[in-house]
Ligand SMILES: Nc1ncnc2c1ncn2[C@@H]1O[C@H](COP(=O)(O)OP(=O)(O)OP(=O)(O)O)[C@@H](O)[C@H]1O
């Protein structure tokens with residue numbers, strides 16, 4: 001890999017010193033996202049009220065913002081938190097859930113992009129639309145292959161000066177200059193709601209652990225999901241048993257196994 005420290009070393013470092021991760025995510029995702037962070041060794045806190053979100057972002061080591069179940073109040077909290085994170089130089093991750101669906105979401109994402117997220121994580125339909133292309137997404141679900149979003153991701157990364165992660169059957173990460181693909185996971189993953197949202201929070205956790213290598217941190221989070229997803233699929237009878245097996249697989253994964261099994265290639 002291209003980073004100085006490996007994905008596995010980052011996972012071990014996170015477990016050694018659990019980072020406090022400020023997550024503003026949606027109602028659907030809050031529980032699974034918090035459990036994903038705990039199983040991976042991070043310390044999640046779901047804080048969205050505008051009265052406290054800015055203050056809390058000052059305490060946490062990284063922020064993640066997800067517009068899945070948006071309201072005006074929540075958006076106020078997101079803006080306050082993003083401003084606080086940006087002004088104190090902390091990494092913050094944007095998950096632009098279904099931003100193409102309504103005028104309210106489009107405006108919200110434009111406002112948040114102006115606050116310069118350090119990392120953007122979305123599915124292929126979201127990233128294509130964010131770069132100005134025609135996406136086939138339906139609500140929160142992607143209907144485009146990741147390969148089709150790769151050029152969009154590169155353009156978006158250059159325009160925003162951010163790292164862009166596109167997830168799907170084969171994930172893609174770019175900073176506009178470098179790019180990698182990550183294989184793994186399971187077809188059951190998009191059958192379990194909010195796993196992508198939970199992954200966005202985990203990207204924040206790795207970014208908090210390795211703020212000096214945000215590209216490597218993003219790859220580490222995606223590789224962690226890819227390997228744990230393969231393990232969880234082994235005995236799963238369907239999405240229900242996959243979901244609990246996935247948490248167990250995350251908790252059981254160690255740095256050595258992650259490095260040995262991560263399938264990351266330069267794109
Ligand atoms: N067909 C697939 N095969 C393997 N892994 C997959 C597949 N589709 C998605 N994944 C994995 O599922 C995880 C979530 O990515 P996905 O693209 O489904 O997010 P999302 O659409 O934002 O999800 P949500 O909105 O439900 O939170 C990622 O780790 C991704 O690699």
Ligand SMILES: Cc1ncsc1CCO
Nearest residue numbers: 026028068069097140194
């Ligand atoms: C189903 C759903 N609706 C709004 S957010 C969300 C979680 C997956 O993105």
Ligand SMILES: [Mg+2]
Nearest residue numbers: 097123196197
């Ligand atoms: Mg999503």
